[in-house]
Amino acid sequence: MWYEEAVFYQVFPLGFCDGLRDNDGVMNRCISEFADWIPHLQKLGTDAVYFSPIFESDYHGYDTRDYRVIDKRIGTNKNFAELVSKLHEAGIKVVIDGVFNHVGRGFFAFKDVCEKKWDSAYKDWFNISFDGNSPYNDGFWYEGWEGYYNLVKLNLNNQDVVNYLIESVRGWVNEFDIDGIRLDVAYCLNRDFMKRLRYETDQMKQEFFLVGEMLHGDYNTIVGDECLHSATNYECYKGLYSSFNSMNMFEIAHSIERQFGKEPWCLYTGKHLLTFVDNHDVSRIASTLTNKAHLPLIYALMFGMPGIPCIYYGSEWGCEAVKGSGNDNILRPAFDKPEYNELTDTISSLGQMYHNSRALSYGDYTKKVLTNRQYVFKREADGEKVLVAINADENEYTAYFDTECADALNLITGKKEELSGKIVLPSYSFRFYRCM
Known part of the structure; x- marks a missing residue:
């Protein structure tokens, strides 16, 4: 599989396009401009770009309105299809976010329920009780993801919902020619749904890649021959920065040995987990490390350990940002162009080196x-x-x-x-x- 030898690069499109606000349909910058970054991606040794949410949403992308239309704040379906084509011409694969656990309140089926209540044909698409009320005074209660009622939880036990999502994915493959999906909050998803998704995408495109977001627990519960190919390695994310800040390399070594040490007791032999030092949900690594001299070292360790290395846009030149309370926009900025310094050069060297060694991949x-x-x-x-x-x-x-x-x-x-x-x-x- 191509992903087993890949270096990933993550971008948050709504941030990149300066569109993180209530959706007013106004585009400040088109996602097609990301094509100008292709030489930068090649310098870093990038094999795949992972785009965080791109579809029409209420605000931040994880509150989907329409799974089949690119968010107007970043462009059109045509704009994104053309960008994917240019990335493919440069030999770079494309993975996008699949937000299947919940939708925004602007999602068509939920709006229909708000209008028609128990007479709605979509009332069983969600987990609803008409004996209660919501914080939005809808006249009915519904399940919101982790108590966030702007994120309406889908009922993945309903085959109409599953079929709708599968057909949406089919449309992504046919229209945009994507190469994979990162499943948001995969730890919440119905396992039968993930297995169905794996089966269907295997038929849609050869070597289609599925990676699930896992914050804790056993990654084997979602990664396997009939389920997802990979998961986000949050255990080692914490071990990486904590080992440097506490000057205790035993912590990350324990995690790596627990995951990939000698059989029979290690957990993930033969699996390729997505490895990262920061992403769109956590503070930038340049702000997390207490000693800036450790920045090149933590990237070296990420490239050297078992896993699929992933770089978050801007962090390769040491961009700083601390996760705030209830507002992650600071972690998802717009950059005019890539920056270059000693750290960028170091990561570029690591990326180019990575491709010249099967031992580092396998x-x-x-x-x-x-x-x-x-x-x-x-x-x-x-x-x-x-x-x-x-x-x-x-x-x-x-x-x-x-x-x-x-x-x-x-x-x-x-x-x-x-x-x-x-x-x-x-x-x-x-x-x-x-x-x-």
């Missing part, structure tokens, strides 16, 4: 050296051995261990180096070595 994991401030592990696949070494300390560190080779190729510099049982790590540094 390799098993073996811990070699672990201290509070240093972490060295091996990835190995198809006879290729890659050593990943991180030094989060302000002082130089020499890691002594069985390197399994005397000579190695530095995958970042392309130069041959002698190891002979040790790796010398300058302060705040990382190394990727392929054994020769």
